[in-house]
Amino acid sequence: MLLIPCPYCGERPEVEFTHGGEAHLIRPSPPAQVDDETWTRFLYMRDNLKGVSAERWRHAHGCGQFFNALRDTTTDHFVAVYKRGQPKPP
Amino acid sequence: MPKQKFSAFSLISRGLSGQRGWQEQWRKPQPKPQYDALIVGGGGHGLGAAYYLAQEHGLTNIAVLEKGWIGGGNTGRNTTIIRSNYLFNESAALYDHSLKLWENLSAALNYNMMFSQRGVMMLAHTIHDIQVIKRHVHANRCNGVDNEWLEPEQAKAFCPLLNISDNIRYPVLGAALQRRGGTARHDAVAWGYARAADALGVDIIENCEVTGIRRDAHGAIEGVETTRGPIKSGKVGVSAAGHTSVVMAMAGVRVPLESFPLQALVSEPIKPIFPCVVMSNTIHAYISQSDKGELVIGAGTDAYISYTQRGALHINMHTLDAICELFPEFRRMRMLRNWGGIVDVTPDRSPIIGKTPVPGLYVNCGWGTGGFKATPGSAHLFAWTIARDEPHPINAPFNLERFRSGELIDEAAAAAVSH
Numbered sequence: 001m002l003l004i005p006c007p008y009c010g011e012r013p014e015v016e017f018t019h020g021g022e023a024h025l026i027r028p029s030p031p032a033q034v035d036d037e038t039w040t041r042f043l044y045m046r047d048n049l050k051g052v053s054a055e056r057w058r059h060a061h062g063c064g065q066f067f068n069a070l071r072d073t074t075t076d077h078f079v080a081v082y083k084r085g086q087p088k089p090p
Numbered sequence: 091m092p093k094q095k096f097s098a099f100s101l102i103s104r105g106l107s108g109q110r111g112w113q114e115q116w117r118k119p120q121p122k123p124q125y126d127a128l129i130v131g132g133g134g135h136g137l138g139a140a141y142y143l144a145q146e147h148g149l150t151n152i153a154v155l156e157k158g159w160i161g162g163g164n165t166g167r168n169t170t171i172i173r174s175n176y177l178f179n180e181s182a183a184l185y186d187h188s189l190k191l192w193e194n195l196s197a198a199l200n201y202n203m204m205f206s207q208r209g210v211m212m213l214a215h216t217i218h219d220i221q222v223i224k225r226h227v228h229a230n231r232c233n234g235v236d237n238e239w240l241e242p243e244q245a246k247a248f249c250p251l252l253n254i255s256d257n258i259r260y261p262v263l264g265a266a267l268q269r270r271g272g273t274a275r276h277d278a279v280a281w282g283y284a285r286a287a288d289a290l291g292v293d294i295i296e297n298c299e300v301t302g303i304r305r306d307a308h309g310a311i312e313g314v315e316t317t318r319g320p321i322k323s324g325k326v327g328v329s330a331a332g333h334t335s336v337v338m339a340m341a342g343v344r345v346p347l348e349s350f351p352l353q354a355l356v357s358e359p360i361k362p363i364f365p366c367v368v369m370s371n372t373i374h375a376y377i378s379q380s381d382k383g384e385l386v387i388g389a390g391t392d393a394y395i396s397y398t399q400r401g402a403l404h405i406n407m408h409t410l411d412a413i414c415e416l417f418p419e420f421r422r423m424r425m426l427r428n429w430g431g432i433v434d435v436t437p438d439r440s441p442i443i444g445k446t447p448v449p450g451l452y453v454n455c456g457w458g459t460g461g462f463k464a465t466p467g468s469a470h471l472f473a474w475t476i477a478r479d480e481p482h483p484i485n486a487p488f489n490l491e492r493f494r495s496g497e498l499i500d501e502a503a504a505a506a507v508s509h
Contacts, residue, residue, distance in 0.1 A: 040494045
């Protein structure tokens with residue numbers, strides 16, 4: 001089980017968290033004027049990176065906060081965590 | 091190269107002569123500089139596609155490129171369950187096409203797939219389950235796919251170990267049974283297809299990882315870069331399961347996939363005790379017994395994207411909780427091994443078999459947690475798509491374009507465990 005460093009609560013076991021998929025996907029707007037290609041990219045297309053990937057997590061059974069993390073998908077090692085709204089660390 | 095036929099006679103005669111004189115089952119060729127078509131990924135789907143390209147479409151100057159050893163990925167890591175009781179018409183046609191090929195595969199390849207139609211039973215534990223499962227039964231029967239509703243007592247008669255008492259947390263309220271479903275030997279699928287494809291002249295190149303995809307000035311496929319040097323080909327079929335996103339990114343194509351670890355585990359081997367396959371969507375478990383005697387148990391996927399081929403123990407514990415409640419006899423059994431594979435999951439939980447925006451590049455992916463059952467059908471249809479540069483009517487709906495057009499085949503809500 002992963003130990004996930006919540007930026008609000010510190011390290012907690014994985015079962016307290018829900019995974020929210022790829023981070024930094026921005027919903028296109030205004031909806032009526034967005035073309036199909038853009039919707040497809042937003043709704044379905046994912047980088048699915050092998051390596052360090054930015055993803056969303058929610059400490060659902062803890063503080064309830066959403067946050068982002070950089071995690072290496074080849075080792076499951078958390079490289080960094082950062083709060084919602086903050087830019088992706090380099 | 092002509093292959094020795096496997097038969098009872100050959101088994102006995104080689105047995106009496108000290109098992110000498112068996113041929114190698116497939117060659118270990120060096121990659122040629124150029125092929126008519128390349129398949130990236132030497133699992134069952136890729137090897138099968140190569141076999142059908144050679145057998146049915148006459149393309150014999152082709153190669154399968156495998157970064158590790160054949161059948162070492164999800165083909166060798168799944169729980170070998172075969173069924174075709176999917177809800178939607180498109181899916182029923184696809185999976186039943188595969189099941190029909192399974193029924194003759196041992197004879198077609200002269201290789202014992204140990205295909206056993208022992209029946210797949212899916213349990214209902216809630217009123218909602220009953221409604222969903224009965225809907226599946228009716229939809230399947232309209233599509234010519236066998237499936238029948240069993241009351242709890244009938245389910246217990248079919249699988250005597252099943253605990254149908256009403257004092258467990260999720261009592262069994264009934265089940266759907268597909269009698270044509272069952273299991274097969276997973277390694278035999280890779281080996282059988284490899285041997286048959288090799289006999290038709292297909293080069294199976296192991297330890298050959300694709301590291302780049304070359305495109306010409308018009309964007310069309312020109313060949314691939316590999317760890318064993320560049321190989322030219324105008325047609326490349328990607329059948330790389332959990333690594334599809336990685337390979338497709340080499341050609342600049344994004345795909346609607348996420349790769350998750352999916353775990354399985356086996357118990358110590360015991361005498362034959364479990365006659366069928368039992369699955370439960372609601373409490374997340376499936377179980378069967380291999381011919382070697384191990385109970386083969388599967389779970390849901392882990393929650394996060396990963397390429398590690400391992401997952402967390404709490405997923406397995408959750409599954410074993412369910413197994414122990416359904417089959418109390420197994421409570422004191424010891425588990426022997428557990429492992430993970432990387433499954434590529436699409437948003438609608440249906441696969442993608444078809445052309446891509448890049449001319450000459452084809453993809454067969456998105457089988458998620460249920461690709462093994464589809465191996466022959468998927469391989470057959472992928473070969474058709476590559477050879478004719480157009481999809482077969484059965485796989486036409488399973489295109490990449492559906493994520494733009496909105497014509498999703500949403501088995502996600504309708505599917506088995508772990509979706």
